[in-house]
Each structure stands twice: as structure tokens, then as C-alpha cells.
Amino acid sequence: MKLNTLLMLIACTLFSFSANAQETAQENLEVKKTELKKDTFNVYGNCGMCERRIEGSTKKIEGVDMADWDMSTWIMVVSYDPNLASLDDIKQKIADAGYDSETHRAKDEIYNMLPGCCKYKRPE
Ligand SMILES: [Cu+2]
Structure with missing residues (x-):
């Protein structure tokens, strides 16, 4: 049970990392466009x-x-x-x-x- 929770936590962290990276890329693109x-x-x-x-x-x-x-x-x-x-x-x-x-x-x-x-x- 404890291992499952830990795995879940790691998976969540990884997921939010990649979501953040995607958002940043999107923002950069928008900045480039508005320039x-x-x-x-x-x-x-x-x-x-x-x-x-x-x-x-x-x-x-x-x-x-x-x-x-x-x-x-x-x-x-x-x-x-x-x-x-x-x-x-x-x-x-x-x-x-x-x-x-x-x-x-x-x-x-x-x-x-x-x-x-x-x-x-x-x-x-
Ligand atoms: Cu002509």
C-alpha cells in the first residue's frame, strides 16, 4: 500500500512537471507572436x-x-x-x-x- 502511494506521488509529480514545461513553451510562443x-x-x-x-x-x-x-x-x-x-x-x-x-x-x-x-x- 505504501509503495503504491509513493508511486502515485511520483507519477503526479512527473505529470505536473511535463504540464509545466508545456505551458512554458506555449507562453514563449505567444510572446514571440505578440512581438x-x-x-x-x-x-x-x-x-x-x-x-x-x-x-x-x-x-x-x-x-x-x-x-x-x-x-x-x-x-x-x-x-x-x-x-x-x-x-x-x-x-x-x-x-x-x-x-x-x-x-x-x-x-x-x-x-x-x-x-x-x-x-x-x-x-x-
Ligand atoms: Cu509588373
């Missing part, structure tokens, strides 16, 4: 080549986790670590690649170098 900031904004463009350039321009920025641009809606979704990158950095890099957003306009000479099919209608 990333997600933003949505419009980027003007035309086609799949534009998509590669727009998304590609953000991939070089440290701290950018995900960038997805939709050519039919012009909606850009980015998630990034706000300690490493800012929305301003991201929009500036996209403008440097030749693409306008509401707040950051590409330089005319960069826009003019885009292939014909990529010369999207620029916002006023």
Missing part, C-alpha cells in the same frame, strides 16, 4: 513581376517576417518585429523599388525604369 506587428496598406502595381519586386524589396529588411501583396486589390500585408524595422522603412524600400504607397512615392527615375507592363497608373 511581431502586422500592418496593411496599399501599394500600387500591375502584375506578377511587380509582386515579386514589391515583396522582394521588403525581404532584405531585417525584422520583416512576412510580406504579401495582392495584385488585384493592391493590398500589402506585412508582419515585422517593431524593434528591428518600422512601417516607414518598409514603405521606403518599396518606393526605392519603384512602387508608390499612399505615403511614400517612388522617384520618377526609378518608376521610369520599370518594364512597360509594370508601369502602373500612379496615384495623384
Whole structure:
């Protein structure tokens, strides 16, 4: 009887240990997720080549986790670590690649170098 009780106690202790470890892992995952900031904004463009350039321009920025641009809606979704990158950095890099957003306009000479099919209608 006494041995049974002891075994039970050990089993319980082990179980609560592993439950704790799991909780800690879960918490770490949540912290990691909340560290990333997600933003949505419009980027003007035309086609799949534009998509590669727009998304590609953000991939070089440290701290950018995900960038997805939709050519039919012009909606850009980015998630990034706000300690490493800012929305301003991201929009500036996209403008440097030749693409306008509401707040950051590409330089005319960069826009003019885009292939014909990529010369999207620029916002006023
Ligand atoms: Cu294009």
C-alpha cells in the first residue's frame, strides 16, 4: 500500500512537471507572436513581376517576417518585429523599388525604369 502511494506521488509529480514545461513553451510562443506587428496598406502595381519586386524589396529588411501583396486589390500585408524595422522603412524600400504607397512615392527615375507592363497608373 505504501509503495503504491509513493508511486502515485511520483507519477503526479512527473505529470505536473511535463504540464509545466508545456505551458512554458506555449507562453514563449505567444510572446514571440505578440512581438511581431502586422500592418496593411496599399501599394500600387500591375502584375506578377511587380509582386515579386514589391515583396522582394521588403525581404532584405531585417525584422520583416512576412510580406504579401495582392495584385488585384493592391493590398500589402506585412508582419515585422517593431524593434528591428518600422512601417516607414518598409514603405521606403518599396518606393526605392519603384512602387508608390499612399505615403511614400517612388522617384520618377526609378518608376521610369520599370518594364512597360509594370508601369502602373500612379496615384495623384
Ligand atoms: Cu509588373
